[in-house]
Amino acid sequence: MEVLISISAATLAYIDDFLPEDDALISARRNAAEVGGAAPVSPLTGGTLRFLAAAIGARSVVEIGTGCGTSGIWLLRGMRPGAVLTTVDSEPEHQRLARAAYLAAGFPPSRYRLIGGLALEVLPRLADNAYDMVFCDADRLELSAYLASALRLLRPGGIVLFNSVLPGSAGTERLPTDAEAAAAAEVREQVRADERLTQLLLPIGNGLLVAARQGGSSS
Numbered sequence: 001m002e003v004l005i006s007i008s009a010a011t012l013a014y015i016d017d018f019l020p021e022d023d024a025l026i027s028a029r030r031n032a033a034e035v036g037g038a039a040p041v042s043p044l045t046g047g048t049l050r051f052l053a054a055a056i057g058a059r060s061v062v063e064i065g066t067g068c069g070t071s072g073i074w075l076l077r078g079m080r081p082g083a084v085l086t087t088v089d090s091e092p093e094h095q096r097l098a099r100a101a102y103l104a105a106g107f108p109p110s111r112y113r114l115i116g117g118l119a120l121e122v123l124p125r126l127a128d129n130a131y132d133m134v135f136c137d138a139d140r141l142e143l144s145a146y147l148a149s150a151l152r153l154l155r156p157g158g159i160v161l162f163n164s165v166l167p168g169s170a171g172t173e174r175l176p177t178d179a180e181a182a183a184a185a186e187v188r189e190q191v192r193a194d195e196r197l198t199q200l201l202l203p204i205g206n207g208l209l210v211a212a213r214q215g216g217s218s219s
């Protein structure tokens with residue numbers, strides 16, 4: 001028997017408002033809306049990033065798709081004191097705004113490394129087995145390549161996350177193209193089938209795909 005679970009709009013609004021954004025996040029979100037092409041993560045997605053970074057005591061995180069800094073602030077707030085966020089984006093203006101957003105949120109430059117360039121050109125320069133988390137939120141046609149990079153970059157027990165991997169548009173600026181929807185379907189199946197990973201697809205934002213690389217202390 002099919003069971004339909006329905007959550008009321010009021011409940012969804014309550015969940016989204018559970019972690020209200022402060023001035024630094026509101027300002028980063030406003031900048032993203034003005035500049036375009038840098039749709040920020042939802043507060044619930046941000047809260048999830050912060051929670052996971054804190055839960056695993058993240059010391060080093062790679063973000064693919066800096067945008068104007070919203071997800072980076074959430075990540076930095078969950079990471080250990082002194083931990084470093086390495087974040088990649090091809091748009092210098094987005095990274096300029098992200099840098100200002102991190103400073104406004106109280107993080108000194110020693111806490112982040114902003115690398116400008118195309119993800120698939122930058123990622124090969126990052127060290128193997130060196131990162132606790134990899135958050136993928138850039139080109140929606142490159143998700144499989146990001147997964148391959150993440151599997152190389154992550155230490156055992158590390159976590160890879162893909163934002164917006166479902167067909168709709170919640171929290172995004174537009175519907176995915178057919179090619180983007182196909183790329184998302186492909187990475188969902190790759191993650192699901194990969195026996196090196198412990199997987200979870202969460203109904204957060206437009207679908208947050210999370211997987212832990214096995215081999216950590218608890219696996």
Ligand SMILES: C[S@@+](CC[C@H](N)C(=O)[O-])C[C@H]1O[C@@H](n2cnc3c(N)ncnc32)[C@H](O)[C@@H]1O
Nearest residue numbers: 038040041065067070071089090118119138139
């Ligand atoms: C959805 S936005 C990221 C939003 C950000 N994670 C946040 O929550 O604020 C996607 C970003 O990826 C960048 N981007 C798109 N394609 C890219 C590529 N091939 N390499 C690097 N960055 C890319 C865009 O310039 C944009 O800033």
